[in-house]
Amino acid sequence: MNKIRVLVTDDSAFMRKVITDILHSDPDIEVVDRAKNGLECLEKVKQLHPDVVTLDIEMPVMNGLDALERLMNEHPVPVVMLSSLTREGAEATIHALELGAVDFVTKPSGPISLDLHKVAERLIERVKAAAQVNGRLRRPLGRPGTTFPMRSPLFKQKTAWTLPAQPGTGTPGRTASGTSHPGTADSRVTPPASAIPRRASAVSKLVVLGTSTGGPKALQTVLTALPSDFPAPILIVQHMPAGFTKSLAQRLDSLCAIHVTEATDGEWIQPGTAYIAPGGFHLEVVQVSGGGLKTRLQQEEPRGGHRPSVDVLFESASRLTNVDKWAIIMTGMGNDGTKGLGRMREAGRVISIVEDESTCVVFGMPRAAIQAGLADNIxxxxxxxxxxxxxLH
Structure with a gap:
């Protein structure tokens, strides 16, 4: 078996050595070279054609995001980002995943992490997963102003719409109904707290969704294609550490006609809203008298190494009565979601959608559901x- 050939990119000589030593500790990985900035990374990718690149975000000459964008357009190669745990680091990481990075690993103590060994196992796991996706890399998603045709019967007013522009671009945005307002990135109006009902009415439809490696970009593809009057709430588990899910939710919310938020404990869930499980917490859905549905966050032990866990979410959905459910499993490593989907199938009133192998970054989670005979739609x-x-229509 050929070794996975990795190019390590970091502006710190110390970090380059530590990352190299960690990767060399696995017999299946070989570090072929090291680069000290994004420009040098680009040059060495052209020369060496590595299987995987590790890429720091904060670097001189050319930073990781600029280098990543050029790599995806000029020499696509699986990339694992090294990120900080700061808010700025989280936002940059979400942007990197949009641009085409396969996954990321957080440096425990900032740019120079003397304790990087704490995430050694995770780094090796991510690099090995990235090596599996060669040939299935996706180009960066369309920039603001790109029109996506919509064919769903739920789109009542328009057959195409435009992603909102970033603030200051001057490109027209759009309201939830599809009406343009010049220079507005997101024209939805959030009602004052006093106008939000303290108790929701009965919910008869629910969508639950699980994804992992490649998920942030896949979520953007799916959620931006849903109409503002989508008739069900969507509960989402994306395997991601604490501190990153909030940035992911905010980014998706700025792009979608539906509302996207990081879930909080005990909130009533509403149609037309997607709730993303916060990193470090299991997300469950519970039913109360009258048929309303609420979120529940808990920190019981990780399931299969994951917290949040797709299985935990799906199993909670299986306990709901008088609710029609749709379960979606998309790209990701492992088999999280299969046991939970089995519980939902046993309880009845569920239809599943599983992502086809042709578009998965990693086909682990969808493959497990398909092999278990739980995929109604692939x-x-x-x-x-x-x-x-x-x-749903």
Whole structure:
């Protein structure tokens, strides 16, 4: 078996050595060279054609985000980002995943982490997973102003819409109804707290979704294709550490016609809103008298190494009565979600959608559900939203 050839990129000589030593500790990995900035990384990728690149975000000459964008456009190669735990680091990491990075690992103590050994196992795992995706890399997602055709019968007013511009670009944004307002990135109006009902009415439809490696970009593809009047709440587990899910939710919320938020404990869930499990917490859905649904966050032991866990979310959904459910499993390592989907199938009133191998960054989670005989619909990523809308309609 050929070793996984890795190019390590970091502006710190110390960090380059530590990362190299960690990767060399695994017999299946070989570090072929090291680069001290993004420009040098680009040059060495052209020369060496590595299987995987590790890429720091904060570097002189050319930073990791600029280097990543050029790599994805000029020499696509699986990239694992090294990120800090700061808010700025989280936002940059989410942007890197949009640009095409396969996954990321957080430095425990900032740019120079003397304790990087704490995440050694995770780094090796991410590099090995990234090596599996060669040939299935996706180009960066369309920039603001890119029109995406919509074919769902739930789109009542328009057959195409435009992603909102970033503030200051001058490109028209859009309201939830599709009406343009010049220079507005997101024209939805959030009602004052006094106008938000303290108790929600009965919920008869629910979508639950689980994903892991490659998930942030896949979520953007699916959620941006849903209409503002989507008739069900969506509960989401994306395997991601604490501190990053909030940035992910905020980024998706700025792009979607539906509302996207990081879930909080005990909130009533509403149609047309997606709730992302916060890193470090299991997300469950519970039913109260009258048929309303609320979120529940808990920190019981990780399930299969994951907290949040897709299985935990799906199992909680299986306990709901008088609710029609749709379960979606998308790209990711391992088999999280399969046991929970089995519980939902036993309880009845569930239809599943599983991402097709052709569009998965990593086909682990979808493959497990398919092999268990739990996939009612197997569709490529760019048809998941359309399929979901048709099923709910």
């Amino acid at each position: 569709v490529p990523l760019d048809r998941i939203a359309e399929t979901l809308c048709k099923l």
